Amino acid sequence: MSSKGNNNDHGNSRSKILERSVANAHLITTIKDQLKQLEKKEQHLIDKQNQLKKYLSNEHARCSDRRKILEQYDIHLKRDKQVKEGLEKDENDLSKQLSNLERSNDGIINERNYLQLSLNAIDEQIQTIRLNLTSNEEKIEQEYTSRGIQGEIESTDRRIKDITNEIQRLVMSNNRVIEQQSRISLSSQQDTINKMIEQIHKVLQTTINTNSVQQYQDTLQTTKQKLIAIHNQLDMDQSQLTSNFNSIHQLQQQRASLEAVNEAKRYDMQLYKRLEQETPELSFKNRIIQQNLELLFDQKDRIVK
Structure with missing residues (x-):
């Protein structure tokens, strides 16, 4: 009994040791x-x-x-402060000088205003004189332009004359064509018809045979060809007439347009002829105006100085 009990106790102990070993192994694995x-x-x-060390190193x-x-900023600020103080001192000195100049400048300002008014009046006179001078020069230039217009009028007249001659030539050509048409349509056709009648009478008066019929048909064919030729000539003449x-x-329209242009140019010529009579007087006025203008410029220069 005692021996059996010891064996049981020993078996239990081994079982517990194994359990502890398994638990310890599991614990060791967990700890690892x-x-x-x-x-x-x-x-x-x-x-x-x-990373923090590197960041701290970079930040340092x-x-x-x-x-x-x-x-460096502190150095620049100190330097700028010194410059600013110097500028403020200079500004104060300049303000004092400006005050002194303003007090002493009232008389100069009044004199300047008077001179400015004088200059404005002179400028207005100069502007007026320049306008008159320009107007007179334009009139004189128009007088010289009239000579060119006269040449243009003469050239246009020659062109109108050429157009009129061409119209007359075409009218004469039309008259000849119309006369030729009348002669062809009346004379040629009448002769052809008379010949046909004569041939028909001959056939009727003779015994009708094959040769006579053939001759008659040939005559008709020849007559038809002549009539066709006459009609073709009439068509050609009609086309020529239309052209x-x-x-x-067209030439009449062109001539009318040129005549209208010449009429306008002749009207301009009448105006230019009146200007021709005024040109010597305008030239004299221009010389006087130019002299007055030079005097005003001299006066203005003296005032400015």
């Missing part, structure tokens, strides 16, 4: 996993620490650069 996790976290913290470098820049009438109409 936790250690791995801790190592990863440690490495992550180390990496982050390195930036701060050092900024301190240098701030020191001539169109040309005459």
Whole structure:
């Protein structure tokens, strides 16, 4: 009994030891996993620490650069402050000088206003004289232009004369064509018809045979060809008449247009002829105006000086 009980106790102890061993092995595995996790976290913290060190190093470098820049700014500010103080002093001195000049400048301003009014009056006179001078010069220039217009009128007259001669030539050509048409339509056709009647009478008076019929048919054919030739000639003459009438109409329109242009130019010539009578007087007036203008410019220069 006692031996059996000991065996049971020994078996229980071994069982417990095995359970503890399994539990310890599991615990060891768990601890190893936790250690791995801790190592990863440690490495992550180390990496982050390195990044922070690098960032702090960069920031220290930036701060050092900024301190240098701030020191330069301080130097510039001190220098600008000195310059500003000097400028303020100069400004005060200039303000005092300006006040003195303003007090002493009242008489000069009054005199300047008087001179400015005089200059304005002189400028108005100069402008008026220039307008008169320009107007007179335009009139004189128009007088010289009239000579060119006279030549244009004569050239247009010659063109009108040429057009009139061409119209007369076309009219005469039309008359000849009309006369020829009358002669062809009355004389030629009448002769042809008379010949046909004569041939028909001959056929009727003779015994009708094959030769007579053939001769009659030949005569008819010849007569038809002559009539066709006459009609063709009449058509050609009619086309020529139509072309001539169109040309005459166009030339008449062109002549009317040229005559209207010449009429306007002749009216301008009448105006220019009146200007020709005024040209010597205008030239004399222009010389007087030019002299007055030079005197006014001299007076203006003296006032400005």
